[in-house]
Amino acid sequence: MLFNSIDFAIFLPIFFILYWFVINNNLKLxxxxxxxxxxxxxxxxxxxxxxxxxxxxxVDYTVGRKxxxxxxxxxxxxxxWTSILVNLGFLGFFKYYNFFLDNFITAFSFFGTEINIQGxxxxxxxxxxxxxxxxxxxxxxxxxxxxxxxxxxxxxTAFVSFFPQLVAGPIERATNxxxxxxxxxxxxxxxxxxxxxxILWGLFKKIVIADNCAEFANQIFNNSIDLNGSTLVLGxxxxxxxxxxxxxxxxxxxxxxxxxxxxxxxQNFAFxxxxxxxxxxxxRWHISLSTWFRDYLYIPLGGSRGGxxxxxxxxxxxxxxxxxxxxxxxxxxxxxxLNAIYFLPLLLTNNNRNNLQTVAQGKLxxxxxxxxxxxxTFGLTVFAWIFFRADSxxxxxxYVSEILxxxxxxxxxxxxxxxxxxxxxxxxxxxxVEWKGRxxxxxxxxxxxxxxxxxxxxxxxxxxxxxxxxxxxxxxQFIYFQF
Amino acid sequence: xxxxxxxxxxxxxxVLILLLLVNxxxxxxxLFDSDYEKQMAKIVASNKYVTNIENYDERLFQKELISxxxxxxxxxxxxxxxxxxINSDLFPSALLFNNSVSGASIEDIVxxxxxxxxxxKSPQKIIIGxxxxxxxxxxxxxRWQSISAYYYSFQNTINQENTTYxxxxxxxxxxxxxxxxxxxxxxxxxxxxxxxxxxTHNLLATKLTDGSFVYGEQYRNANQIEIDNKINSYLTGxxxxxxxxxxxxxxxxxxxxxxxxxxxxxxxxIEFFLxxxxxxxxxxxxxxxxxxxxxxxxxxxxASSNNIKLYGSFNPYILGMDKTYFYDGMHCKEVGxxxxxxx
Numbered sequence: 001m002l003f004n005s006i007d008f009a010i011f012l013p014i015f016f017i018l019y020w021f022v023i024n025n026n027l028k029l030x031x032x033x034x035x036x037x038x039x040x041x042x043x044x045x046x047x048x049x050x051x052x053x054x055x056x057x058x059v060d061y062t063v064g065r066k067x068x069x070x071x072x073x074x075x076x077x078x079x080x081w082t083s084i085l086v087n088l089g090f091l092g093f094f095k096y097y098n099f100f101l102d103n104f105i106t107a108f109s110f111f112g113t114e115i116n117i118q119g120x121x122x123x124x125x126x127x128x129x130x131x132x133x134x135x136x137x138x139x140x141x142x143x144x145x146x147x148x149x150x151x152x153x154x155x156x157t158a159f160v161s162f163f164p165q166l167v168a169g170p171i172e173r174a175t176n177x178x179x180x181x182x183x184x185x186x187x188x189x190x191x192x193x194x195x196x197x198x199i200l201w202g203l204f205k206k207i208v209i210a211d212n213c214a215e216f217a218n219q220i221f222n223n224s225i226d227l228n229g230s231t232l233v234l235g236x237x238x239x240x241x242x243x244x245x246x247x248x249x250x251x252x253x254x255x256x257x258x259x260x261x262x263x264x265x266x267q268n269f270a271f272x273x274x275x276x277x278x279x280x281x282x283x284r285w286h287i288s289l290s291t292w293f294r295d296y297l298y299i300p301l302g303g304s305r306g307g308x309x310x311x312x313x314x315x316x317x318x319x320x321x322x323x324x325x326x327x328x329x330x331x332x333x334x335x336x337x338l339n340a341i342y343f344l345p346l347l348l349t350n351n352n353r354n355n356l357q358t359v360a361q362g363k364l365x366x367x368x369x370x371x372x373x374x375x376x377t378f379g380l381t382v383f384a385w386i387f388f389r390a391d392s393x394x395x396x397x398x399y400v401s402e403i404l405x406x407x408x409x410x411x412x413x414x415x416x417x418x419x420x421x422x423x424x425x426x427x428x429x430x431x432x433v434e435w436k437g438r439x440x441x442x443x444x445x446x447x448x449x450x451x452x453x454x455x456x457x458x459x460x461x462x463x464x465x466x467x468x469x470x471x472x473x474x475x476x477q478f479i480y481f482q483f
Numbered sequence: 484x485x486x487x488x489x490x491x492x493x494x495x496x497x498v499l500i501l502l503l504l505v506n507x508x509x510x511x512x513x514l515f516d517s518d519y520e521k522q523m524a525k526i527v528a529s530n531k532y533v534t535n536i537e538n539y540d541e542r543l544f545q546k547e548l549i550s551x552x553x554x555x556x557x558x559x560x561x562x563x564x565x566x567x568x569i570n571s572d573l574f575p576s577a578l579l580f581n582n583s584v585s586g587a588s589i590e591d592i593v594x595x596x597x598x599x600x601x602x603x604k605s606p607q608k609i610i611i612g613x614x615x616x617x618x619x620x621x622x623x624x625x626r627w628q629s630i631s632a633y634y635y636s637f638q639n640t641i642n643q644e645n646t647t648y649x650x651x652x653x654x655x656x657x658x659x660x661x662x663x664x665x666x667x668x669x670x671x672x673x674x675x676x677x678x679x680x681x682x683t684h685n686l687l688a689t690k691l692t693d694g695s696f697v698y699g700e701q702y703r704n705a706n707q708i709e710i711d712n713k714i715n716s717y718l719t720g721x722x723x724x725x726x727x728x729x730x731x732x733x734x735x736x737x738x739x740x741x742x743x744x745x746x747x748x749x750x751x752x753i754e755f756f757l758x759x760x761x762x763x764x765x766x767x768x769x770x771x772x773x774x775x776x777x778x779x780x781x782x783x784x785x786a787s788s789n790n791i792k793l794y795g796s797f798n799p800y801i802l803g804m805d806k807t808y809f810y811d812g813m814h815c816k817e818v819g820x821x822x823x824x825x826x
Contacts (some may be wrong), residue, residue: 006655020484187484196491223719415716457494464498473658 001044003253004207004473011041012257019261020187027184031158034181034261038163042127045167049125052090057160059086060135064142064149064156076143083139087132094125099328127167129325133292135160138174140296147175155181164257168250170268170288177265185262194445195259200460201444202252204467209430210245211472212423213238220414221389224399229408232399234420239389240382241427244273247286252442271438273381273431274359276373278342279352281381289325293318304347311347316340326388331396335388342380358439426470506654508670509663513539514650520544523677527692528553531679534689538666539677541584542591542630548694549582549598556580560694561595562612563587565758568817569610570695573824577608581694586724589617589735590627590634593742597633600749608752613782615768615775615797616724618739620732623724637745638738702810710811714761717812722764728774731781743789754792755782759799759819761809768797795823 001007015037023029043050063083070076101117108115138159141147150156159178165171220227220235227235248269255265272284282290298318304311316337323336346352359374360366366374383400390396414420437443444463448456513519519539524547526533548554558577560569564585571579582595592611599605616622627634653659669675683689689697697703705713717723746753757779760768768775779797786793796802799809808819815823 006652187487189484189487192487193490219719222721226719415712415719460494461498464494468498468502468657468660469664471657471661473656473661 001041003250003257004203007044011037016260024187027182028154030185031152031154031181034158034163035154035161038158038161038166041163042161042166045126049128052125052128053131053161053166054157056087056090056131056135057157059083060139060160061150061153061156063139065151067139067142068149080139080143084136087136091128091132094128096328130169130171131160131166133171133289134174137171137292137296138178141174147178150178152182162258162263164254164263165265168247168254169286170251170254170265171292172265172288173292177263180263188262191259191262195256197444198252198256198259198442200256200463201442202249202254202256204463205245205249205252205430207467207471207473208245208426210242210249211474212426212470213242213245215472216414216416216420216423217242217389219416221391221395221399223414224395224402227402227414228410228412229403229405230410231412231414232403233408234412234414236382236386236389236399236403238420238423240273240385241430243385243388244269245430255441267441271358271434271443273378274374274435274438275377276355276359276370277346277351277377278339278380279346280355281377282339282343283356289322293322297321308348312344315344315347319343330393331387331390334393334396335384338384338387342384361439422470426466502657502660503654505663505667506656506659509660509666510670511538511659511662511666512653514653519677520547523690524548524551526677526679527690527694529679530692532681532683532685532689532691533677534680534682534685534687535676535678536688536690538662540626540629542594542626545582545584545595546598546630546633548580549595549604550602554580555604557607558610559595559599559606559608560610560612560756561587561592562610562756562758563614564696565614565814566610566612566756567696568815568820569612569756569824570691570817571693573821579693580606581696583612583694583696584626586622586624586626587612587614587617588622588624588627589738589742590624590631592617593637593738594627594630594633596742596746597637598630601633601636605749605751607750608754609746610754610756610794612756612758614724614758615772615778616728618731618735618778618781619725619728619774620735621727621729637742698810705810707807710806710809713811714763714806714809717761718764718767722768722772723813725768725772725775728772730774731778743791753789754794755786756823757782757793757795757797758813758815759795759802759804759808759823760797761806761812762799762804763806764812765797765799 001011015033018033019030023033039050039053042053060083063079066079067076070079105115105117138147138150142149150159156178158181159172159174162172162177217235217238220231220238224232224235251268255268258265266288268286268288270284270287272281275281275284298314301314301317302310303314306314319336319340320333321336323332323334323339326332326335343352346354359370365371386399387393387396390399433447434443437445437447440446444459448459451459507515510516520543523533523536523539523544527548528551530553556578558574558579560566560579560581560583562583564583567581567583567585569579569581569583571577573579584591584595596609616624666675680689683691683697684703685697685699687699688702689699691697743753759765775797783793785791799805802819802823804815804819804822808816808822810816
């Protein structure tokens with residue numbers, strides 16, 4: 001089920017009524033309802049893959065309980081690796097099997113040996129990368145004794161399958177989300193209103209910004225061979241806002257929906273395009289994944305504590321794995337490598353924690369220096385997105401080559417340029433609103449809270465009307481569903 | 484909790500009401516104005532041209548026309564917008580009627596043929612306009628559902644589709660809202676009805692008494708630069724209905740063969756018509772869409788093995804046509820159609 005579908009618009013109020021009015025006094029029943037609704041939400045797409053989630057849930061729950069009583073370190077390690085292998089085994093098979101097979105065949109044919117193995121026609125289960133990482137965090141935290149293992153199977157199942165963030169995150173830590181399933185939830189008016197506002201803003205980001213940008217980004221990337229350099233720059237910019245609107249929009253809807261039911265999820269995007277360096281960008285982009293890699297990969301590898309070579313190795317490891325997490329394609333690996341290359345000078349010169357505060361905090365505009373750094377970081381990010389979006393490395397290289405040709409200085413020209421102008425105006429307005437609200441959890445978190453109700457309602461209606469009038473209602477999937 | 488529900492209702496209710504009102508009264512595709520197609524058909528059947536026509540249900544219009552007692556052709560054209568310009572001047576000895584509908588799929592062709600059979604006025608000859616997407620299972624065409632009863636009747640199956648459900652679902656559709664909102668000024672000004680005319684060429688599109696189509700003034704009189712822009716736009720936007728053309732559908736092929744057999748059994752002479760693409764579009768088709776070329780080969784083989792006359796080709800080069808023969812990437816001008824039929 002998609003957040004931007006009529007199905008979800010019907011599903012959500014029904015769930016709300018059952019949750020708060022019918023079984024609000026019984027925590028166990030509420031958790032059971034969450035599980036049922038989450039399985040329905042996921043099964044709407046393909047019920048067959050529910051078995052994967054259930055299997056993963058049973059394995060991690062069982063491993064968690066055994067880890068609680070087991071004192072023998074070897075056996076504890078064995079239990080941990082069982083969970084890791086099961087979860088990563090599913091992920092590896094569904095997501096990477098064909099990729100490794102293709103590369104294996106290519107490598108052998110390079111040395112003159114032809115191998116005839118057919119790839120499998122594998123459907124990638126939606127959200128597998130997200131819930132796999134979420135459950136892994138549980139097992140690792142229990143293994144490290146940072147978290148008490150769950151004794152409540154229904155609560156644990158609800159934690160793994162919680163529908164708002166099941167298919168595209170945020171990847172919640174068990175330490176934050178799981179305890180919320182043990183406590184009775186009280187309806188909180190201000191929390192629910194805040195949730196609704198965040199959902200509204202998320203829908204605007206997805207339906208107006210991301211899906212309109214997607215139309216032009218797809219058009220330009222799919223026909224890049226026939227287009228001039230300046231048009232390709234425009235295409236890369238459209239994709240830059242598409243991916244941000246799409247993914248952060250999803251996160252906003254997920255966080256907002258959770259708040260309606262009394263749950264607090266962690267912020268996943270903190271206005272990353274206003275970052276002043278790449279290190280800051282990675283503290284603000286897909287925070288739940290970046291911190292996951294930091295805590296479960298980077299730090300165990302030694303983090304930035306070792307010598308220069310150790311730092312270089314760990315930085316490349318985390319960025320390349322992060323790139324590979326996004327998909328089984330060399331383009332994602334190059335994207336990760338590019339970000340590692342951007343990040344490394346900051347790390348080696350100890351400048352990676354220079355910009356911990358929000359840019360121009362408390363001010364209307366940034367200083368010239370800050371603005372220049374923001375622009376530079378944004379430019380580097382846009383460049384890396386070209387590799388992320390391209391169909392292949394060859395496509396990305398030809399795309400970049402055309403940008404670097406004299407045609408960069410010609411006027412952008414592609415079919416639908418007139419319509420694209422409307423989208424550009426919408427994106428510019430969106431950037432201004434995001435800038436204004438950059439110190440909040442999401443752009444309109446504080447917008448209008450001190451206005452009169454009439455003005456505030458006018459703002460809500462304006463956003464709704466913008467969505468209705470300018471939105472792209474083809475029920476486009478969220479990009480991150482494929483990851 | 485009560486306060487929250489009250490406020491959520493205050494916000495959502497007006498939005499819902501606005502959505503329903505605009506979709507119902509703006510009604511971009513005339514889903515809720517069942518008289519519109521009847522009015523159009525009445526004008527055409529009374530031997531007048533009809534203009535000021537936009538966003539109507541072309542399938543329902545055909546249904547109304549075919550059921551009218553004044554429409555009794557002996558030569559029928561069934562195809563897509565690419566055959567809509569074939570008119571009676573090209574077949575002076577016949578009583579021609581053009582029943583083409585935009586984006587015609589196999590289901591449309593079958594349904595329109597079945598409509599003639601149902602009204603007991605099967606013609607002597609039918610020219611079927613075949614498009615590259617005709618044999619593409621993934622062509623995305625759904626518009627035939629408004630006359631699906633005739634499709635299922637031909638297949639001797641029960642209608643599985645609940646078209647009323649789809650119609651009323653549109654009342655809650657935001658994309659339908661966007662189109663319907665643009666029609667609201669016409670609704671308010673009471674200027675939304677079809678008009679009869681004696682002129683064949685008008686400001687807006689016109690349907691002639693033989694069912695053929697004449698483009699509106701802006702489209703008809705576009706200069707070559709504007710046409711080139713349309714062709715480029717068509718190219719970069721993805722080629723209509725053949726983007727996911729992976730193989731020739733066995734189901735469609737079987738239905739097509741069944742249709743041809745039925746027509747022959749009813750003593751109907753059959754001819755095929757293939758409309759060309761603009762040259763640059765065909766260049767792209769040659770590179771990127773091999774199934775289109777395979778389709779044409781298959782149609783050629785089918786026509787020759789069944790002794791069916793075939794006009795035209797998807798390939799403009801073999802017809803000797805350059806870009807000046809086209810209104811856009813996929814619609815050939817009247818002069819080109821005449822050239823195909825006369826040669």
